[in-house]
Amino acid sequence: MRFRPLPEDPEQGWTPYVWLVYLGFVFMYPALARASALQWGLTLAGVAVFLVLYFTAHWLRDRKVLWCIAGILLLGMVFAPVNPGASAYFIYAASFIGYAGPPRFALRGLVVILAVALLETWIFHLPSYFWFPAALFSLLVGGANIHYAEVSRANSKLRLAQDEVELLAKTAERERIARDLHDLLGHTLSLITLKAELAGKLLARDPERAGREIREVERISREALREVRTAVAGYRSQGLPAELARARIALEAAGVKPEYFAEPLELEPAQETALALALREAVTNIIRHAGAATCRITLEQTAAETRLEVRDDGRGGSAPEGIGLASMRERVEGLGGRLERRAGTGTSLSIVLPRRSGQSAAQEGGGTLREETA
Incomplete structure (x- = not known):
């Protein structure tokens, strides 16, 4: 040693x-x-x-x-x-x-x-x-x-105290996921089991009805799969507005003054999810490691791209990327965007996503920048 x-x-x-x-x-x-x-x-x-x-x-x-x-x-x-x-x-x-x-x-x-x-x-x-x-x-x-x-x-x-709050939050989240899974799948899986057993019994004496039961099992299974996917999407992100509200609450609770500079955005669901998760990770890192007094969050969109910037006035530094930041970079680059991290007096994290050809460019030159400070 x-x-x-x-x-x-x-x-x-x-x-x-x-x-x-x-x-x-x-x-x-x-x-x-x-x-x-x-x-x-x-x-x-x-x-x-x-x-x-x-x-x-x-x-x-x-x-x-x-x-x-x-x-x-x-x-x-x-x-x-x-x-x-x-x-x-x-x-x-x-x-x-x-x-x-x-x-x-x-x-x-x-x-x-x-x-x-x-x-x-x-x-x-x-x-x-x-x-x-x-x-x-x-x-x-x-x-x-x-x-x-x-x-x-x-x-x-x-x-x-923060570690205890985090542990309690994780425990509550696990319990919520367990309840949701039970509510989503408990009844459905029981129903599938019963119908599969019934179809097996009817197969020899009433093949037509057995076929209907098998098709019903298929329908119920697809419905359960859809519900699970919806639930998982809810766990991952509840959208950018909800994530901004959650970030504000978390920053204020940690004694960090949040500043928002945001304009109306048009985003694909995948892009909104990526930005929401990136914002969550950036705010978490600021609370845990930056020692900052102020956090400035900027959301803006042009005809060509959408940009999210999270900047703090903390201690900065050039620490290596952790798992969260690496995952964030992979997710952003998978959408054709880029992630830039600059450290000096504080840390600045910028995420740029390209706008698709099908997205409206109505905001070009017409979006009114709104400033909200807490």
Whole structure:
């Protein structure tokens, strides 16, 4: 199993490695003072212990992280009298205090760290270039991380709630499909079974009536097939207007402001289904991954093509296509259209479908663009 110094956390990423740059202050004083080999050895040993505590702290939360904070703080207390650069250890200790508990508890811990730094300054008469950065940056970094940790805890609760809602929605959808299938096929299959049995019994003594029963079985089977196809089409998409309404509700529930710019469209059923499913997938991706504040949905049509664009102002990025986006691309290209995805400041997804020769071009130059904002 591959060793990982840090847990997987998309919000945190590689930034913990960047903050290690402040260890340079620990090495600065020995370098300027031309420290002895013993002093260098002790400094390196202290840094090694710190790195173990530093990376371990990223795996811990709540009261457990206090052990790592105490260890880092102890390093600062031990090295401060001989190395003013040890003020960095106090700052690192303060940076983790936000993860030790709720804000009120974390603030009390931050006060303790500041008090220890000032007390050690008073006892050992340490210079201002130790206590000033230790106090100032511990206060700034610690306070900022207390707020960040609280936001992170709130986001975790929100993700758990969203997962639970999604699970409940899937369960309800499965139950609905089960009910629909029972209602659609339960009675029909029972009737087919009875008529097939009756036809088998009549085959020898009344072939004409048996033939009528077989034709009735065929008629009922075709009717059942038609009902199943209708039901499946309903599961796949309930049309573009319904999907737009569903997208608006979902975006608002996720705290994303929806903006609509739409004009009247003339679409073939297959095209409407493709656009509705594409809109559903795009909105789902925005809610789950984009971290956006606004989502802009544009629907427009010319004599040659129909265009759907879904744009957000989220984090963007060039993540590889998932199954949903790949399926969307296949569906659009199967209709002769194209899908374009652009990422920068946010993400833009454009779907263009050609208009068939049989479709009316009445909207050309005559459609009035309607703007709806929520």
